[in-house]
Amino acid sequence: DARVTQTPRHKVTEMGQEVTMRCQPILGHNTVFWYRQTMMQGLELLAYFRNRAPLDDSGMPKDRFSAEMPDATLATLKIQPSEPRDSAVYFCASGWANNAQVNSYNEQFFGPGTRLTVL
Amino acid sequence: GENVEQHPSTLSVQEGDSAVIKCTYSDSASNYFPWYKQELGKGPQLIIDIRSNVGEKKDQRIAVTLNKTAKHFSLHITETQPEDSAVYFCAASMGQPGGSEKLVFGKGTKLTVNP
Numbered sequence: 065d066a067r068v069t070q071t072p073r074h075k076v077t078e079m080g081q082e083v084t085m086r087c088q089p090i091l092g093h094n095t096v097f098w099y100r101q102t103m104m105q106g107l108e109l110l111a112y113f114r115n116r117a118p119l120d121d122s123g124m125p126k127d128r129f130s131a132e133m134p135d136a137t138l139a140t141l142k143i144q145p146s147e148p149r150d151s152a153v154y155f156c157a158s159g160w161a162n163n164a165q166v167n168s169y170n171e172q173f174f175g176p177g178t179r180l181t182v183l
Numbered sequence: 184g185e186n187v188e189q190h191p192s193t194l195s196v197q198e199g200d201s202a203v204i205k206c207t208y209s210d211s212a213s214n215y216f217p218w219y220k221q222e223l224g225k226g227p228q229l230i231i232d233i234r235s236n237v238g239e240k241k242d243q244r245i246a247v248t249l250n251k252t253a254k255h256f257s258l259h260i261t262e263t264q265p266e267d268s269a270v271y272f273c274a275a276s277m278g279q280p281g282g283s284e285k286l287v288f289g290k291g292t293k294l295t296v297n298p
Contacts, residue, residue, distance in 0.1 A: 106290040106291060107227070107272060109287070155227075171217075172286065
């Protein structure tokens with residue numbers, strides 16, 4: 065069945081190292097979201113894309129985080145350099161948006177997440 | 184920006200009892216309110232949602248109510264079962280019709296259903 069996939073599922077790294085997380089959205093979905101989950105802050109939106117173009121990345125620390133969609137089947141979130149405070153679970157979600165469709169709010173499907181630990 | 188408050192943070196009930204989780208939102212422009220269930224080690228999964236033109240929605244044992252005037256919405260689970268144990272998140276969005284827009288989440292409620 066269709067689902068969002070994320071790799072790696074777990075990542076342990078040293079402070080200062082580069083981290084790249086990958087997401088494969090559900091085939092046919094045109095909107096991709098990156099969320100970060102921590103105990104203190106809960107689920108926070110970092111960035112999202114529509115038709116591979118960034119729509120909003122205001123939740124993302126710009127100096128060290130970057131998000132891209134090289135193609136419709138791959139979204140990446142990169143942290144360089146990583147810091148201990150970046151330790152969290154990072155979720156990717158995808159959905160479908162059709163602005164021509166009235167009164168339809170479409171579900172976001174979440175992946176299983178990448179648990180990042182920065183030592 | 185939008186702010187979503189969720190209460191309680193933890194809830195423990197006996198199997199068969201009802202559970203109620205409440206959320207308030209700050210931005211009157213929000214018009215879409217989904218509820219997600221997150222099991223341990225998994226991503227959140229949508230269980231029910233409601234739009235601002237509807238006051239109540241039911242799906243078997245779960246229901247959601249929305250009070251636009253007071254800017255609060257609630258999740259009701261009846262006849263709880265142990266498999267309902269999970270973390271539940273409410274969210275709000277200023278979604279566009281036909282859209283899949285960014286969500287602002289509450290901090291979550293850890294529900295434990297005791298057999």
